[in-house]
Amino acid sequence: MRQKEYLSNLIQEIFEEASNGQIFIARNSEFEWRYYSRFYSNIEGSDKTKNKSYPTVRIRNYAEFVDELDEYLDLARDFYEFDKDYHEFQEDHDFDKFLILCLLANADFGDLQDITKFVSKRKKMLENHEELSVVDVGDFGKYFCQAKITKHQAALEAPFCFTPHFYDEERGEEYVLPSVTYGVIDGQVVIYAVQGRREKQTNKVSKDISRFLRKVNSGVDLPLGEDDDPENFFEGMNLRKDIKNVSPFALVSLTMFLSNMKSRGFSQVSAPALLPIRYLAERHAVLVRAKVKGIDDVSPLIQRREDIQKNATDNFMHLFARYCFHFDNSEFDYDDINHRMVLTTKEQKHVNGNILFEIDQRFRNSAEKEK
Numbered sequence: 001m002r003q004k005e006y007l008s009n010l011i012q013e014i015f016e017e018a019s020n021g022q023i024f025i026a027r028n029s030e031f032e033w034r035y036y037s038r039f040y041s042n043i044e045g046s047d048k049t050k051n052k053s054y055p056t057v058r059i060r061n062y063a064e065f066v067d068e069l070d071e072y073l074d075l076a077r078d079f080y081e082f083d084k085d086y087h088e089f090q091e092d093h094d095f096d097k098f099l100i101l102c103l104l105a106n107a108d109f110g111d112l113q114d115i116t117k118f119v120s121k122r123k124k125m126l127e128n129h130e131e132l133s134v135v136d137v138g139d140f141g142k143y144f145c146q147a148k149i150t151k152h153q154a155a156l157e158a159p160f161c162f163t164p165h166f167y168d169e170e171r172g173e174e175y176v177l178p179s180v181t182y183g184v185i186d187g188q189v190v191i192y193a194v195q196g197r198r199e200k201q202t203n204k205v206s207k208d209i210s211r212f213l214r215k216v217n218s219g220v221d222l223p224l225g226e227d228d229d230p231e232n233f234f235e236g237m238n239l240r241k242d243i244k245n246v247s248p249f250a251l252v253s254l255t256m257f258l259s260n261m262k263s264r265g266f267s268q269v270s271a272p273a274l275l276p277i278r279y280l281a282e283r284h285a286v287l288v289r290a291k292v293k294g295i296d297d298v299s300p301l302i303q304r305r306e307d308i309q310k311n312a313t314d315n316f317m318h319l320f321a322r323y324c325f326h327f328d329n330s331e332f333d334y335d336d337i338n339h340r341m342v343l344t345t346k347e348q349k350h351v352n353g354n355i356l357f358e359i360d361q362r363f364r365n366s367a368e369k370e371k
Contacts, residue, residue: 157193330344
C-alpha cells in the first residue's frame with residue numbers, strides 16, 4: 001500500500017511539473033536536471049489539458065496504471081542499473097522519476113491514448129530480454145562483419161541495439177554501420193531508429209566499405225516500368241527519387257537486422273514515425289532558450305526544428321520503402337492514425353549481384369544449419 005501511495009505521489013508530481021513545462025530531477029547533492037518538457041494528463045476523464053499544442057497522456061483506469069507502472073519499474077531498475085550509477089542518482093525517488101519520464105517520452109500518438117497498455121508493452125520489451133551477443137555475418141572481401149546486440153540506456157527510445165561492424169583484423173581497424181534501436185513484444189519487432197554515429201569515421205576500412213556498400217544503389221535510378229505504381233507505398237511519394245536518396249549504410253544495417261530477425265521467426269515489424277513528447281520537448285526547449293536570450297521572433301528557430309524532424313521522419317519512411325523495393329514480397333503500410341509504419345517481411349526470391357540478397361541468404365543459411 002505504501003509503495004502504491006509513493007508511486008501515485010510521484011506520478012502526480014511529474015504531471016504537475018510537466019504541465020508547467022519544466023521537470024526537475026536531482027542527480028546528486030550538487031546537480032539537478034531541468035527537462036523542458038510539457039505535456040498534460042487526462043485521468044479517468046479528468047482532462048488537465050491547458051494547451052492542445054502539447055500531448056495529453058490518457059489514463060483510463062488509474063489503479064491499473066499504477067499497478068502496471070509498479071511492475072515496469074521493478075524490471076527497469078534492474079535493467080537500467082548502469083544509468084543509476086552513471087548519472088549519480090543518490091535517491092530512489094529521482095531514479096524512478098527519470099525512468100518514468102524516459103518511458104513516457106517514448107510513447108507514440110496511439111500509445112498516448114491508452115498509456116496503461118503502452119506501459120504493459122514496454123514491460124514486455126524488458127521481459128523479452130534479447131540475448132546480448134555477437135552475430136557473425138561473415139567475410140566481405142578482406143573484411144569480416146559482425147553485428148553486436150547490446151543494451152541501450154534508459155534515455156534512448158528502446159532497450160536494445162543491433163550494430164553491424166566491419167573489421168580489418170590485420171590493421172586493427174573497424175567501420176561501424178548505423179545502429180538499429182528496437183524492442184520485441186508478442187512476436188513483433190518494434191524499430192524506433194536506424195541511426196549512425198555522429199563522429200566521422202575515416203580509415204582504410206571506412207573508405208573501402210563505403211565504396212562497396214554504395215553498390216546497393218545499382219538499378220534504383222532506372223525509369224519506372226509500365227507496371228510500377230509511383231504511389232505504391234504512400235500517396236505523393238516520388239518512388240524512385242525518394243528511395244534512392246536513403247543512406248546505403250542505413251539500408252544495409254536494416255537489411256542485416258530484418259534478415260536476422262526473420263531467421264529467428266519474426267516477420268511482423270512496426271515503427272513509430274514520431275514520438276510526440278520527445279519531439280515537442282526539443283521544440284519547447286528551443287522556445288525557453290530563445291526567451292532567456294531575449295529573441296522575440298522564434299519562428300525561424302521553430303521552423304528549423306520542424307524541418308529537422310520532418311527530414312528524419314521522411315528518411316525513416318523512405319528507408320522502409322526502399323527495403324520493400326528490393327524485397328518486394330514484403331508488405332508495407334502506414335497507419336496514419338497512430339503514425340506508425342507496419343512491415344511484414346516474407347521469403348524472397350534472390351537476385352544475383354546485390355549485396356542485400358547475399359546478406360539475407362547468409363542469415364537464411366545460418367538458420368537452416370541451426371535446425
